Amino acid sequence: MEVIQLQRRHIEHINSLFQEGYLDDQFTQLQQLQDEVNPDFVVEVVSLFFQDSEKLLTDLGRTLEAQPVDFKRVDACVHQLKGSSSSIGAQRVKNVCIPFRVSCEEKNRDGCLRCLRQVEQEFVFIKNKLETLFRVSNISRLSKASRV
Amino acid sequence: MEGQEPELGPCEFHVLAVDDSLLDRKLLERLLTTSSFQVTSVDSGSKALEFLGLLDSLDPSPHQQHDVKVNLIITDYCMPGMTGYDLLKKIKESSSYKDIPVVIMSSENLPSRISRCLEGGAEEFLLKPVQLSDMNRLRPHLLKSQTSCEDKMNNGCERETAVECESMYERESPMNSGIDEYESESPARSDGGHERENISKRISVSPPSERRRPKFSGRVMSKCTA
Numbered sequence: 001m002e003v004i005q006l007q008r009r010h011i012e013h014i015n016s017l018f019q020e021g022y023l024d025d026q027f028t029q030l031q032q033l034q035d036e037v038n039p040d041f042v043v044e045v046v047s048l049f050f051q052d053s054e055k056l057l058t059d060l061g062r063t064l065e066a067q068p069v070d071f072k073r074v075d076a077c078v079h080q081l082k083g084s085s086s087s088i089g090a091q092r093v094k095n096v097c098i099p100f101r102v103s104c105e106e107k108n109r110d111g112c113l114r115c116l117r118q119v120e121q122e123f124v125f126i127k128n129k130l131e132t133l134f135r136v137s138n139i140s141r142l143s144k145a146s147r148v
Numbered sequence: 149m150e151g152q153e154p155e156l157g158p159c160e161f162h163v164l165a166v167d168d169s170l171l172d173r174k175l176l177e178r179l180l181t182t183s184s185f186q187v188t189s190v191d192s193g194s195k196a197l198e199f200l201g202l203l204d205s206l207d208p209s210p211h212q213q214h215d216v217k218v219n220l221i222i223t224d225y226c227m228p229g230m231t232g233y234d235l236l237k238k239i240k241e242s243s244s245y246k247d248i249p250v251v252i253m254s255s256e257n258l259p260s261r262i263s264r265c266l267e268g269g270a271e272e273f274l275l276k277p278v279q280l281s282d283m284n285r286l287r288p289h290l291l292k293s294q295t296s297c298e299d300k301m302n303n304g305c306e307r308e309t310a311v312e313c314e315s316m317y318e319r320e321s322p323m324n325s326g327i328d329e330y331e332s333e334s335p336a337r338s339d340g341g342h343e344r345e346n347i348s349k350r351i352s353v354s355p356p357s358e359r360r361r362p363k364f365s366g367r368v369m370s371k372c373t374a
Contacts, residue, residue: 026277026279029277029279029280030175032280033175033178033179033182033280038178041178044174045171045174045175048170048171048174049171052169052170052171079226079255080169082255083169083172083255083276084169084171084172086255086276086277087169087171087172087175087276087277088171089277
């Protein structure tokens with residue numbers, strides 16, 4: 001019974017992430033690419049996204065603190081972040097990258113810092129949500145396996 | 149990342165994938181494998197050239213020529229060092245590989261970039277993130293190149309492919325031609341998924357004074373600096 005409830009909650013979880021725009025159809029693509037032969041594909045790819053993003057966010061923080069600010073470097077980081085968030089379907093993270101790049105072009109340090117804070121928030125949120133998702137799906141997968 | 153030449157069945161194609169992003173490489177590998185392609189992926193244009201044996205000169209030694217069998221090259225546009233476009237030109241300049249179809253991917257939907265790549269000899273321009281449905285667009289080029297490989301005298305095949313691609317783009321409703329900087333506008337995709345079709349119909353365009361890209365159904369594209 002518990003497992004079924006977990007699975008139901010798992011599905012609700014994912015649905016709400018889609019409905020609220022945290023994830024877009026690219027995430028669905030990832031799920032479609034996962035199968036019995038590649039059962040961890042989504043986790044692997046999303047983990048890469050977490051690692052990439054954490055490095056980029058750190059780099060961005062450092063670069064924006066420097067005097068003078070290397071806006072080319074900031075832009076390159078944001079470009080990468082936009083790319084990887086787009087590749088896994090992390091829609092809200094990707095969307096913040098757009099005004100972020102505009103602030104870069106305008107060499108607007110305050111604007112960049114605001115965007116950085118926003119993108120960090122979105123990133124932390126989606127990371128927590130996805131990690132929870134993976135934990136839940138792991139539990140239900142393990143329960144299924146133990147019953148076989 | 150160099151791979152050994154895979155053993156290919158009669159119907160299997162070997163794709164060389166080039167992207168500096170590990171995440172995108174992983175995604176691309178999976179997409180290609182799911183679509184029954186053999187994949188070798190590298191993280192830069194120079195590694196791609198190295199794999200093809202083109203790094204030191206434009207033409208590989210006769211020994212190398214037979215070592216690497218690649219049916220299609222798919223590359224990201226924005227890469228540090230050598231861009232996808234630079235790689236495209238190098239491949240088209242080589243006598244051994246100029247007939248190999250090259251597909252370029254980019255996260256930036258810039259008509260000027262698309263035209264440039266197509267004029268440079270790219271067979272297709274795919275918008276990132278690349279999806280499963282995009283894999284179907286690779287096959288026609290592979291089949292055509294297989295035919296032209298078998299019949300080296302027939303150059304008409306290649307030209308046909310290029311013309312086909314161009315007319316496919318023209319048929320689509322072009323983006324608003326109100327933007328001064330863009331010459332001929334056409335969407336990055338000729339067909340593709342349902343969502344992409346909707347995108348080409350719901351385009352609103354920002355004033356031409358600034359070099360901004362059109363907005364698509366909530367997905368605003370930002371400028372490319374590369």
